[in-house]
Amino acid sequence: MMTDTRTDIITYGDVVSVYIDEKRNFVIRLVKGGILGTDKGFIKHDHIVGKSYGEFVRTSRGVKAYILPPILLDKLKLLKRTTQVIYPKDLSFMIYLSGITPGSHVVEAGVGTGFLTLSLASFVGPQGRVYGFDVNKRRIRILKEALDVLGYEDRVELRVADIRRLQIDLPGIDAVFLDIPDPWDAIDTIYRVLKPGFPAIIYVPTVNQVEKTVLALREHGGFISIHAYELLLREYDVSKGATRPQTLMIGHTGYIIYARKVVCE
Amino acid sequence: MMTDTRTDIITYGDVVSVYIDEKRNFVIRLVKGGILGTDKGFIKHDHIVGKSYGEFVRTSRGVKAYILPPILLDKLKLLKRTTQVIYPKDLSFMIYLSGITPGSHVVEAGVGTGFLTLSLASFVGPQGRVYGFDVNKRRIRILKEALDVLGYEDRVELRVADIRRLQIDLPGIDAVFLDIPDPWDAIDTIYRVLKPGFPAIIYVPTVNQVEKTVLALREHGGFISIHAYELLLREYDVSKGATRPQTLMIGHTGYIIYARKVVCE
Amino acid sequence: MMTDTRTDIITYGDVVSVYIDEKRNFVIRLVKGGILGTDKGFIKHDHIVGKSYGEFVRTSRGVKAYILPPILLDKLKLLKRTTQVIYPKDLSFMIYLSGITPGSHVVEAGVGTGFLTLSLASFVGPQGRVYGFDVNKRRIRILKEALDVLGYEDRVELRVADIRRLQIDLPGIDAVFLDIPDPWDAIDTIYRVLKPGFPAIIYVPTVNQVEKTVLALREHGGFISIHAYELLLREYDVSKGATRPQTLMIGHTGYIIYARKVVCE
C-alpha cells in the first residue's frame, strides 16, 4: 500500500476551514495581513500560515481555533445564499441516485445558491463537467466567484439561460438535475440532453409539484423507474445515560423525483 | 462545450442492467450463449449484444426489457448479501459527509456485503483507493469477485484483518468508514490512520452503540465536530388527485456518527 | 380515598380478552359450551368462567392464555373490517383535539368499520351520544351488531344516510368527525350541526384531499383555527444494550384536519 509524502503546510492563498465550535466555523482564503473577526476574538491569517491541518491557533481572546482542510461541507459556507438552498441530506441522496462518477458530465438548472453545483463539481472531479444554468444573471455571477476561489472554474460552466428553452448542444450528459419551480416544462429538454439509460433528478418543495412532475414524466413517455422520495434527518443529543433525538428538527425541505430515460419507440 | 463521440453499442463482456419493471431488474455480464431467465420469460444475451443503451429487447413471452447502463444503484445488485447491508439513504449521506473526491484514499471496515465498498470505489474513481478490511475471509472473497467484474480491482484493496488491531502502514487517509459491532474499540486505529482534519464516519444499528461510540470519541480526545444522525426515507405513490406516501416504509436501518480528527496537544 | 369492593369473577355473557402472545389475542363473549380455537390449542369458555381478570387458563396444548378485561384496544378486535380503518395513533389524536368529554354529543360519517365509532362511544360514555352515518347499509348493520355486544346500543345511533345531504335535526353537537372521500361536499352540513365554537375533525388519506378540504373550509367561512396534521408512530425493540426502532413501520395512514366553527357575520 502506498505511502503519502505530501506535506500539508498551510500557506497564503490556501482556502482553510477555521473551527472554534459548532456555531463558530468559517471558511477563508488566507491573505497576507488578513484578519478573521469572531465574537470569541480575532485571528490573524499570518498566524495560520505555517501551521499544518488539524493544529490550532488561538484567537486574540485565547480561544482555540482548529485549522482544517476544507472538505465538501465546509466549502458550502463559501456560497452566498441568494435563494433557498438544498440541504446536505437531499444533496447526498440526489447525487447517489444519479450514479455520477469522476469524469461524469452533468446538467443542472437552476443553480440558485449553488449548493448542488459545488457538490456536483466536487464529485465529478477535474475530468468531469457541470453545465449549470439559471435565469438569474446575478446569481450566476455570485456563484461563479465562489467556485473560482475553489479552483472549480475548469469543471463548471455556468450560463444565464432558461433550461426550458435550452437550444445549445450538450451531447453525452450522464445526469440532469433540476431545481426549478416548473420542472414539467423542462421535460423535453431533459429528454433531449440525457444519454439513453441515464437519470434525471428533480427537487421540488411542494407535494403538488411532485404530482405534476411525475404525471408529466409519465405522459411524456421515454422514462422508466419513476420514483418520488422524501427524507427526514434527525440529530441526536448524546450524553451518558440520557441519549435522545434533538428537540427541534427540520420537518420539511423538499421532495426528490427520480426517472430514467429510455428510447421511445 | 464538448461533444461526446463515444458509441455505446453493447457487446460481449459488458455489464448491463436489464429492466422489465420495478420488481424485475437485473444486472448481468453478457456472455455468448448466455440466458437470463425471469418469470416474464427468458432473454438471450445474444439478443442484447448490438443494442444501444436505452433500447429494449423482448423476453420469450414478448415482454419489453430495457437495456440500461449499470449505474451505481444497479451495480449494488451484483453483490451477494453475506451480511446486513447499509441502505442507499445512509450510504449517500455517509459519503457526502466524508467529503471524499475523485482520488481520495479511504479506509473501510468491516466491508460486509460491500454496498459501501462498491459505492466508495465508484466515487473515488480510478485514481482513488479503498482499503477495505473484514475479519471474515469468505465475505472478502465473495466481495472481491463482484468488484473484479466491475473492473474495480485496481482501486479496491481488500484484506482479511481486524481493524481494531490493524498494524499495517496506511498514511494519507482522507476518510475512515466503520460498520463494525464495537467501533469504540477501533478509535485508536481511526485516529492513527486519518490525516489530521479529516473525518471518520461510523454506522451502527442500535442507540446504545451510538452512545458508547460518541462517548468513546469524546474520551479519546483529538476529535471535534462529533455528531450522530438518523435518516428516514419515505416514498410517495403518485396518481392524479390521489398522491400520498406509501403505506409501508423502513422505519429503521441505523445511525450515522461523524467526527473529525484534530491534532492532540 | 375510596375502596373498591367490586368483584371481578368472570361469568357467562361477559366479553373478555384472551391473550396468549402479541400475535394471538382475541376478544370473545363467553357462552356455555363455547370453544376458542387457536394454533396453540383450544380453550373452553367454561374454563374461563369463574376466573378473575389477570389470571390465566391453559390451552389444550398447555400454553398459557391470560384472561383480561376488554379495554378500548381489545374492543376494536370485535369489529369486522368492511373498509380501511383509522389507526389508534390517529383515532387518539382526533379524539383529543375534539375536546369531547363524558356526555358529549357527536356526529360521525362515514362510520365504515367503526373503529372511530366504538372509540367515541367509549369516551362519551353512557350519557353521551354518537350519531353515526354511512351510505352503506351493510356496513351499518355489521357495525351495529358488534356495538350491541358491547352494550353501546343506547349511546350510538347508526343510520344509513349521506352526511352531505343530511336533513334530520341534530341540535347541540359538540364535535363532528368525517372520514368520507369528499369532505368538501359536507361542509354545509358540518357547519349546520355543530354548536358554535366547537370543532370538526376530518380524516383523509391523500394530500390532495387535505388541500381541497382546507381550501373549502376557508372559502366557506365561519371556521377558524384550521390545521392539517400527520402522525408517524414508531415502535421500539428493546433489549439490553441493543435498543433500536423496529425495522418496518407504517409510513402513512392519513391526514387529520381540524377546524372550529364560529358565527358568520
Added chain:
Amino acid sequence: MMTDTRTDIITYGDVVSVYIDEKRNFVIRLVKGGILGTDKGFIKHDHIVGKSYGEFVRTSRGVKAYILPPILLDKLKLLKRTTQVIYPKDLSFMIYLSGITPGSHVVEAGVGTGFLTLSLASFVGPQGRVYGFDVNKRRIRILKEALDVLGYEDRVELRVADIRRLQIDLPGIDAVFLDIPDPWDAIDTIYRVLKPGFPAIIYVPTVNQVEKTVLALREHGGFISIHAYELLLREYDVSKGATRPQTLMIGHTGYIIYARKVVCE
C-alpha cells in the same frame, strides 16, 4: 334524536377562550371590570358577557376576537408551566392506550405542570377519579389552583407524595400513568395499585430510560404486552397548488411505554 335546549349566554364566572389568531388566543375567567390586554388592543370582560359562543367582540383597536367554549386544548393554557410538559400528540396516545372511560379511577405521578392530569380529569368525567402525586409541594399547589378554576376539584385528588414509596390504599385503579425520572423504581407501586388486567402508561424522554424501564418491567414479572413507542407530528401548510409540511417541527418529545398487569403465579 334529542333536541338541545341549553342556552349558551356567557356570564360572569364563566371560563372562556378568546381567539384573535393562532398566536393570540387566551383562556380567561370573566370577572366584573376585568380587562384582557393583548398586543392587538384590550378587551373588557364586560363586553364578552351576554355574548354567545362563536360570536366575536372587537378589541380596543378594532380587531376581531372570537369567544369560544374552552375545550380541552384551550384549558391546557390555564396551567402554569412548572416543568417540561407532555404534548397533545403524546397525551392523546397515552390516554387512548389506557382504555379509560367515564368513571375510571386512575393514578398519575408526577403530575408536574398538569397537562396529563387535566386531560385525564376531562376524560374520566365527574364520576371518575384522578389520584395525582408529585414530590414537589409548589407544583401541586399551583396545579390545584388551576384545576379548581375548571371545577375539577371533586374528580382530582392531588397529594405531595413519592409514588415510589406510596403507602396509601388505592384499590380499583384502572390505569396508572407515570412521568418520573426513574419509573423502574416505581414498578412495585404500579403493580400493587393496578387492577389485574389493566395497563400502566409510562412517559420518558430518553432512550436509556426506555430500555431500563422495559427491562425492569420484564424482570419484575406480572406484566404482558409491553411496548415502547415514539410519535412524530408534522403540521402542513396548505395553499392552492403549494401544499407542503411545515419547515420546522418538534423532532422529539418523549417515548411512551405500555404494559398490562397480570396475576403472578
